Amino acid sequence: MKILEYPNKNQLADALGRPAFDADKLEKAVKKILKQVQQKGDKALINYTKKFDQVILDNLSVYNEIIDESELLLDPELKNAIRIAAENISKFHKAQIPKTISLETTKGITCWQKALPIEKVGIYIPGGSAPLISTVLMLAIPAQLAGCKEIILCTPPDKSGEINPAILYAAKISRVTNIYSCGGAQAIAAMAYGTESIPKVDKIFGPGNQFVTLAKQIVSSQGIAIDMPAGPSELLILADDSANPEFVASDLLSQAEHGIDSQVILLTNNKEFINRTLVSLNDQLKALPRADIARQSLKSGAIILLKNEQKMIQVSNQYAAEHLIIAMQNPENIAEQITQAGSVFLGNYTPESLGDYASGTNHTLPTNGFARSYSGLNMDAYYKKITFQKADKTGLEIIGPFVEIIAEAEQLQAHKNAVSVRLKNIQDENNEQF
Numbered sequence: 001m002k003i004l005e006y007p008n009k010n011q012l013a014d015a016l017g018r019p020a021f022d023a024d025k026l027e028k029a030v031k032k033i034l035k036q037v038q039q040k041g042d043k044a045l046i047n048y049t050k051k052f053d054q055v056i057l058d059n060l061s062v063y064n065e066i067i068d069e070s071e072l073l074l075d076p077e078l079k080n081a082i083r084i085a086a087e088n089i090s091k092f093h094k095a096q097i098p099k100t101i102s103l104e105t106t107k108g109i110t111c112w113q114k115a116l117p118i119e120k121v122g123i124y125i126p127g128g129s130a131p132l133i134s135t136v137l138m139l140a141i142p143a144q145l146a147g148c149k150e151i152i153l154c155t156p157p158d159k160s161g162e163i164n165p166a167i168l169y170a171a172k173i174s175r176v177t178n179i180y181s182c183g184g185a186q187a188i189a190a191m192a193y194g195t196e197s198i199p200k201v202d203k204i205f206g207p208g209n210q211f212v213t214l215a216k217q218i219v220s221s222q223g224i225a226i227d228m229p230a231g232p233s234e235l236l237i238l239a240d241d242s243a244n245p246e247f248v249a250s251d252l253l254s255q256a257e258h259g260i261d262s263q264v265i266l267l268t269n270n271k272e273f274i275n276r277t278l279v280s281l282n283d284q285l286k287a288l289p290r291a292d293i294a295r296q297s298l299k300s301g302a303i304i305l306l307k308n309e310q311k312m313i314q315v316s317n318q319y320a321a322e323h324l325i326i327a328m329q330n331p332e333n334i335a336e337q338i339t340q341a342g343s344v345f346l347g348n349y350t351p352e353s354l355g356d357y358a359s360g361t362n363h364t365l366p367t368n369g370f371a372r373s374y375s376g377l378n379m380d381a382y383y384k385k386i387t388f389q390k391a392d393k394t395g396l397e398i399i400g401p402f403v404e405i406i407a408e409a410e411q412l413q414a415h416k417n418a419v420s421v422r423l424k425n426i427q428d429e430n431n432e433q434f
Helices: 010-016 022-040 042-053 064-073 075-092 133-146 165-173 182-193 210-220 245-256 271-286 289-297 309-319 332-333 352-355 393-408 415-434
Strands: 002-005 103-104 109-117 118-125 150-155 179-180 203-205 236-238 263-268 301-305 321-327 343-344 381-391
Touching: 002 010, 010 301, 010 309, 022 182, 022 210, 042 182, 075 133, 075 165, 109 393, 118 133, 118 182, 133 150, 133 165, 150 182, 165 245, 182 203, 182 210, 182 381, 203 236, 236 309, 245 263, 245 271, 245 289, 245 301, 245 321, 245 343, 245 352, 263 271, 263 289, 263 309, 271 289, 289 352, 321 332, 321 352, 332 343, 343 352, 381 393, 393 415
Parallel strands: 002 301, 118 150, 118 203, 150 179, 236 263, 236 321, 263 301, 321 343
Antiparallel strands: 103 109, 109 381
């Protein structure tokens, strides 16, 4: 990790820069994949599975018998842990279900807003070296709570052509409708355009590598809704002398082991704390099974010594981290000053891992600075909200003249007339009564 002491503006900007990639070359490759799937459907998906996953598939669908058998293959402790996580995620997200809003804005005019679930949602679960069981829960449980009619899940098979049974079990208890052996940008294309096997969905959810992220961004420009442009994972930690260096080191490594493109940053106002954290970091790194991945990830990370607490908060808001840990005295007070972050973890006993798995909050969060404009995944993402309004004669008589004035100022005579003819009709009816 890079270590900077009281960096200037340019040094700080360089240290906070996200890992870069060749966007032009990547875009060309992703667009080719999208086009092939759009034109050739299942055939393209099977060919890409053979090319990228080294697996020859006869069928993309995962049958219910295989899904049901997955439960028998799992350790009871793991199944229980998955159920506990699912319960907490369900509790927190159930509380977010939007309610119908109705009010009379003017006498005789009632407006209301109703939330309706998106009918078909697609969930992407990355493959790679680690089965992301928790991501299934995070994406599928809110869809089930919202009442989405179809929940489609795509995930790549392993080298033997199988899907991890824990993924299947998590999908089963989350009431996923259909599961398909399909990964990468080609899976995004399948859900965006539809193929012979995989139905076209209304919105696509889920994280992934740079290929998947770019594929989601491209299809979103073609009218397919996505959750957010989520990319490689990242973590920023604010720590002072009250923090435990062993805890902080473990948090840095928990994100670094995600992948070589993950980014971890530590901000502190205590120089001695840096040295103690580095010692613990190296000790813990030696025992990690994914140490090689973590080491490569740490190369793009940084430990930055800043003058004071306020500067730390300022830099944190500048970075807009996906995950933010506040390991400081009075973390609640610090949290009140945080304006840019995906999800925040307060105190020495709240590791980011809690949010990743079982606290109840969603771990699908905006990365790459998108926390400035995107929220972490929540129940709103699974609904579209429709507004309604109804006016009676009294309401139209009250508000109609104001609409006429504004419409005339905008030189939209037909808009004005739509009100005027009604007002004249009401006036004529009133005159007839007398």
